[in-house]
Amino acid sequence: MKNSRQSRKKLDSQVRKKLLETAADLFYRRGIENVGINEVIDRSGAARMSLYYHFPSKDALILAVLDHTSEIRLKALEEANKKGKDKDPRSRLLEVFRPMKGIVEDEGFRGCAFINAATERADPADPIHERVARYKSDLRGIFARLAQEAGVLSPDLLSWQLLLLWDGTMTEVYIQQDPNLVDAAILAAETLIRSALPPPGPA
Amino acid sequence: MKNSRQSRKKLDSQVRKKLLETAADLFYRRGIENVGINEVIDRSGAARMSLYYHFPSKDALILAVLDHTSEIRLKALEEANKKGKDKDPRSRLLEVFRPMKGIVEDEGFRGCAFINAATERADPADPIHERVARYKSDLRGIFARLAQEAGVLSPDLLSWQLLLLWDGTMTEVYIQQDPNLVDAAILAAETLIRSALPPPGPA
DNA sequence: TTTGATATAGACCAGTCTGTATGATAATAT
DNA sequence: ATATTATCATACAGACTGGTCTATATCAAA
Numbered sequence: 001m002k003n004s005r006q007s008r009k010k011l012d013s014q015v016r017k018k019l020l021e022t023a024a025d026l027f028y029r030r031g032i033e034n035v036g037i038n039e040v041i042d043r044s045g046a047a048r049m050s051l052y053y054h055f056p057s058k059d060a061l062i063l064a065v066l067d068h069t070s071e072i073r074l075k076a077l078e079e080a081n082k083k084g085k086d087k088d089p090r091s092r093l094l095e096v097f098r099p100m101k102g103i104v105e106d107e108g109f110r111g112c113a114f115i116n117a118a119t120e121r122a123d124p125a126d127p128i129h130e131r132v133a134r135y136k137s138d139l140r141g142i143f144a145r146l147a148q149e150a151g152v153l154s155p156d157l158l159s160w161q162l163l164l165l166w167d168g169t170m171t172e173v174y175i176q177q178d179p180n181l182v183d184a185a186i187l188a189a190e191t192l193i194r195s196a197l198p199p200p201g202p203a
Numbered sequence: 204m205k206n207s208r209q210s211r212k213k214l215d216s217q218v219r220k221k222l223l224e225t226a227a228d229l230f231y232r233r234g235i236e237n238v239g240i241n242e243v244i245d246r247s248g249a250a251r252m253s254l255y256y257h258f259p260s261k262d263a264l265i266l267a268v269l270d271h272t273s274e275i276r277l278k279a280l281e282e283a284n285k286k287g288k289d290k291d292p293r294s295r296l297l298e299v300f301r302p303m304k305g306i307v308e309d310e311g312f313r314g315c316a317f318i319n320a321a322t323e324r325a326d327p328a329d330p331i332h333e334r335v336a337r338y339k340s341d342l343r344g345i346f347a348r349l350a351q352e353a354g355v356l357s358p359d360l361l362s363w364q365l366l367l368l369w370d371g372t373m374t375e376v377y378i379q380q381d382p383n384l385v386d387a388a389i390l391a392a393e394t395l396i397r398s399a400l401p402p403p404g405p406a
Numbered sequence: 407t408t409t410g411a412t413a414t415a416g417a418c419c420a421g422t423c424t425g426t427a428t429g430a431t432a433a434t435a436t
Numbered sequence: 437a438t439a440t441t442a443t444c445a446t447a448c449a450g451a452c453t454g455g456t457c458t459a460t461a462t463c464a465a466a
Contacts, residue, residue: 031325047444122234161391168371188364
């Protein structure tokens with residue numbers, strides 16, 4: 001049991017946490033490949049060897065950052081959905097794109113961190129890709145669950161379509177530097193959703 | 204007139220052309236920042252100074268590659284549209300996503316070269332971003348024109364929505380390594396288009 | 407014939423990058 | 437008390453980067 005106690009402690013380290021958060025911020029804002037570990041340690045205040053104590057390589061740090069970010073993001077989305085638990089499933093599904101508004105309006109928004117990571121690493125065999133693919137699959141899973149609860153006929157198809165729209169919006173808002181594109185996306189999502197819902201029975 | 208003859212010649216150079224095409228291929232396949240000029244000159248067979256003779260810097264080469272690619276891509280799309288000139292405008296609009304099938308099925312497909320370029324350069328003030336934004340705007344313009352010709356009520360809104368869907372599909376096909384996602388995208392596009400068209404008058 | 411444009415070859419520079427080596431020093435657990 | 441774990445400081449290695457410099461070779465135009 002000694003081993004598990006050790007690693008528990010190691011993972012709880014404040015220095016490790018600081019490194020992780022600093023790296024996450026820098027990687028997102030400036031691009032993974034444009035940030036050297038020197039900058040990470042300088043900004044985090046940690047020593048070079050502390051970084052390599054906690055993470056065997058820069059790649060390991062990147063993966064840790066992705067895992068960390070994935071957990072936060074998905075949890076936040078789940079929370080946002082639970083908030084409207086009182087509403088009926090149809091409304092909840094129709095509002096699934098609403099959180100995006102706040103995300104893209106954030107100063108320093110630079111698209112989806114996961115898409116960006118996958119793009120910077122060209123090789124699809126890179127472990128980073130697997131993380132990105134999984135994150136996107138999880139995101140789609142949320143869409144699919146909402147769709148199913150709302151009674152959508154083919155929740156799988158719709159969830160993929162919503163994911164495509166989601167990704168495109170995150171990307172294009174960044175490219176055009178125009179958060180208002182989200183409004184078009186929300187309307188599109190509503191159109192897709194309404195087309196996927198069975199027509200309301202004659203009351 | 205001497206000057207124009209000179210630059211005409213310079214632009215027509217075979218070496219320059221080879222450099223441009225080699226760089227375009229390498230940049231797309233492996234990522235702009237992951238390809239050094241050494242590799243470009245090695246693969247193209249050109250000399251180091253020939254590269255710097257035609258392009259003052261790597262950044263200039265990148266911009267030239269983007270311009271070159273943009274011209275080819277947009278022209279190809281226009282051509283594809285013109286081919287179905289005999290069909291009615293509605294059909295042409297509904298088939299606007301069809302060329303994507305072939306694009307993503309290409310071996311070595313790695314998403315949209317322009318999105319990738321913008322992602323690798325984090326700074327929105329980078330000249331590269333302007334090229335990417337313009338390309339995407341031009342692409343949207345094609346969608347908008349088709350939508351208008353088909354009698355869509357709000358061609359601008361629809362064209363943006365189609366662009367978002369387009370971008371998301373290019374990206375997600377790459378992430379999931381699954382060209383079949385295009386089918387979901389095509390269905391989504393059709394749904395969006397049909398919702399944007401005025402209902403067919405009672406014949 | 408002289409000039410200028412295009413192209414090649416390769417040495418070279420200054421700087422960046424990740425990662426390692428070494429050693430000292432706290433803090434903590436046994 | 438002592439052994440382990442965590443942290444820091446710093447120097448260094450080795451590879452790679454974009455870009456410059458110099459010298460040379462064609463070849464067409466003036």
